[in-house]
Amino acid sequence: MIDAPYRGAEVGERTKIEVVDLSVRYGSSVVLRGVNLRIRERSIHAIIGPAGSGKTSLLRTLNLLAIEVDGARVDGAVTLDGKHLLLGEVPLAQLRRRVGMVFASPQPLPRSIYENLVFGPRLAGVRKRVDLDALVESSLRQAQLWDEVKDRLDVSALKLSGGQQQRLCIARALALQPEVLLLDEPCSGLDPISTLKIEEALTELSERITIVLVTNNTKQAARVGDRVAFFLLGEMVEDAPADRLFTAPSDPRTNDYLSGRFG
Amino acid sequence: MRAALVRRALQMIAFSAIGVLALITVFIVREGAPVLYKTGVGHFLFGGAWRPLEGEFGIWPMIVGSTVVTIGALAIGVPLALACAIVLAELAPPRARALLKPTIELLAGIPSVVYGFMGVVLLVPWIREHLGGPGPSVLAASVILGIMIMPTIIGISIDALQAVPRSYREGSRALGATEWQTIRMVVLPAARSGLVAAVILGMGRALGETMAVIMVAGNSVRVPHAITDPVRTLTANIALEMGYASGDHARALFATAIVLFVIVMALNSLASLARRRPRRRTRRPLWRRALGALSRGAR
Numbered sequence: 001m002i003d004a005p006y007r008g009a010e011v012g013e014r015t016k017i018e019v020v021d022l023s024v025r026y027g028s029s030v031v032l033r034g035v036n037l038r039i040r041e042r043s044i045h046a047i048i049g050p051a052g053s054g055k056t057s058l059l060r061t062l063n064l065l066a067i068e069v070d071g072a073r074v075d076g077a078v079t080l081d082g083k084h085l086l087l088g089e090v091p092l093a094q095l096r097r098r099v100g101m102v103f104a105s106p107q108p109l110p111r112s113i114y115e116n117l118v119f120g121p122r123l124a125g126v127r128k129r130v131d132l133d134a135l136v137e138s139s140l141r142q143a144q145l146w147d148e149v150k151d152r153l154d155v156s157a158l159k160l161s162g163g164q165q166q167r168l169c170i171a172r173a174l175a176l177q178p179e180v181l182l183l184d185e186p187c188s189g190l191d192p193i194s195t196l197k198i199e200e201a202l203t204e205l206s207e208r209i210t211i212v213l214v215t216n217n218t219k220q221a222a223r224v225g226d227r228v229a230f231f232l233l234g235e236m237v238e239d240a241p242a243d244r245l246f247t248a249p250s251d252p253r254t255n256d257y258l259s260g261r262f263g
Numbered sequence: 264m265r266a267a268l269v270r271r272a273l274q275m276i277a278f279s280a281i282g283v284l285a286l287i288t289v290f291i292v293r294e295g296a297p298v299l300y301k302t303g304v305g306h307f308l309f310g311g312a313w314r315p316l317e318g319e320f321g322i323w324p325m326i327v328g329s330t331v332v333t334i335g336a337l338a339i340g341v342p343l344a345l346a347c348a349i350v351l352a353e354l355a356p357p358r359a360r361a362l363l364k365p366t367i368e369l370l371a372g373i374p375s376v377v378y379g380f381m382g383v384v385l386l387v388p389w390i391r392e393h394l395g396g397p398g399p400s401v402l403a404a405s406v407i408l409g410i411m412i413m414p415t416i417i418g419i420s421i422d423a424l425q426a427v428p429r430s431y432r433e434g435s436r437a438l439g440a441t442e443w444q445t446i447r448m449v450v451l452p453a454a455r456s457g458l459v460a461a462v463i464l465g466m467g468r469a470l471g472e473t474m475a476v477i478m479v480a481g482n483s484v485r486v487p488h489a490i491t492d493p494v495r496t497l498t499a500n501i502a503l504e505m506g507y508a509s510g511d512h513a514r515a516l517f518a519t520a521i522v523l524f525v526i527v528m529a530l531n532s533l534a535s536l537a538r539r540r541p542r543r544r545t546r547r548p549l550w551r552r553a554l555g556a557l558s559r560g561a562r
Contacts, residue, residue, distance in 0.1 A: 063437060065433065065436065065437060068436065070356070070357055092441075093439045093440075093441060094439075096436065096437055096438065096439035097438075097439045100437070100438075101437040103430065103433065103434065103437075105430065107428075107430040107431065107433070107434040108434075109431055109434060109435065109449055109453075110431070110452070110453055119435070119438055119440075119448070120438035120439055120440075123438065123439050123440050123444060124439060169434070172434075172438065173437075173438070176438065176439065
């Protein structure tokens with residue numbers, strides 16, 4: 001372990017999510033084709049690639065949000081701890097609680113900060129005020145937002161700044177105590193300081209939960225990713241430990257993308 | 264040059280439409296005001312006796328009539344219309360929506376006399392046989408109006424529901440909420456102002472409807488005591504008597520129109536207020552909201 005040549009090689013080797021020969025199409029347009037990917041427990045798996053490469057569709061398949069789009073068709077297999085998601089082996093509500101998701105643009109509900117955070121737990125059956133309060137505080141702390149909002153939890157979530165809203169959405173996902181956190185370009189449109197705060201939060205979280213991070217920002221992938229997968233036009237081109245993908249990519253297309261020749 | 268001409272012409276046409284509206288308002292007020300003055304506003308509004316030939320003009324029974332019939336129509340129409348809008352906007356597959364929405368809009372185009380006719384032929388005899396009373400009644404008018412206002416409410420409600428950002432729904436689904444929980448806890452509250460506007464416009468429609476109501480309401484000038492009692496609405500009062508009224512009687516009918524006009528105007532402004540109001544982000548008690556609105560108004 002000490003001699004592990006790459007950072008990605010040393011983190012948890014147990015498989016959390018496995019994607020086998022996954023294809024996703026919306027109507028007649030194919031957005032993902034034959035994707036195989038193994039996501040290791042308690043690691044940050046970054047997914048990079050230009051727009052239209054299917055990154056988001058992959059993410060939305062991992063919590064089955066993709067199948068709710070009209071006309072969507074998903075083939076292949078996705079397993080979470082060995083359970084086949086596409087075969088319905090994990091009930092939908094339970095899956096969404098175990099696999100939290102944060103969207104590209106912050107999407108707080110038009111309610112107070114507190115109400116946003118307890119929305120999920122309440123649905124999951126947490127009723128006691130003390131339990132909810134504790135969840136609110138701990139998830140806000142994990143998302144590095146507690147100090148900024150602790151005195152105004154009853155203020156509308158829409159009054160927060162963009163970066164705060166995004167961290168609120170992360171906290172909201174964390175309030176369900178998920179095992180996996182899916183993030184879809186969580187820092188697009190945020191300033192560097194907010195981005196830094198979110199990245200710090202993610203790094204800390206990855207000690208306990210599995211994180212899949214879709215990002216347009218290759219530098220961000222390099223900063224926080226343990227492993228990085230490169231997607232292009234609906235296919236996965238390369239998946240490697242972060243250090244190796246950025247220093248010695250094995251596929252020329254990865255190299256072209258990273259060196260800015262396209263994308 | 265030509266563009267300027269076209270613009271001018273269009274402007275003229277637009278303003279003439281508003282002009283006609285203004286003239287109608289002025290005319291109604293000019294015709295009705297003297298009787299209001301002579302009888303006294305209080306006596307005119309709350310007087311229980313309508314004996315136009317003896318010069319007694321109290322429209323209280325008609326105000327009550329319009330009110331109960333409208334409330335009845337809302338009680339019947341609103342739940343059905345909202346349920347229908349939720350199904351069409353949220354649950355139905357796109358193909359079903361594409362078929363059903365235009366169909367419902369078509370419903371709004373059926374002449375009211377046809378609704379009234381259906382009421383006379385089917386509903387009124389049914390009420391007479393099964394519930395007693397003469398047949399034409401508060402209930403009959405409420406049912407017919409309830410059906411008539413549904414297309415209005417459904418159409419606007421669907422627009423309001425579809426205006427709720429998809430992100431709210433996805434956020435909610437991603438937190439483990441079911442489709443129905445998402446609708447109930449996220450979509451409906453977010454669309455609330457639009458839904459309120461839809462109901463208020465439906466209310467305006469119910470209040471203003473005349474022909475269908477005349478045909479099924481019975482039109483006797485009495486405050487109703489049961490839902491099977493006949494009733495006369497403000498609109499029916501004007502339509503029924505205008506043909507032969509003259510002098511103060513005709514002016515009293517214009518005064519009735521003023522009352523109706525004011526009520527409908529108030530409802531419409533309420534509707535646009537509900538629509539324009541920024542969505543409430545957090546829940547505050549009603550009295551605090553009212554206070555806030557007052558202080559904003561004062562500024």
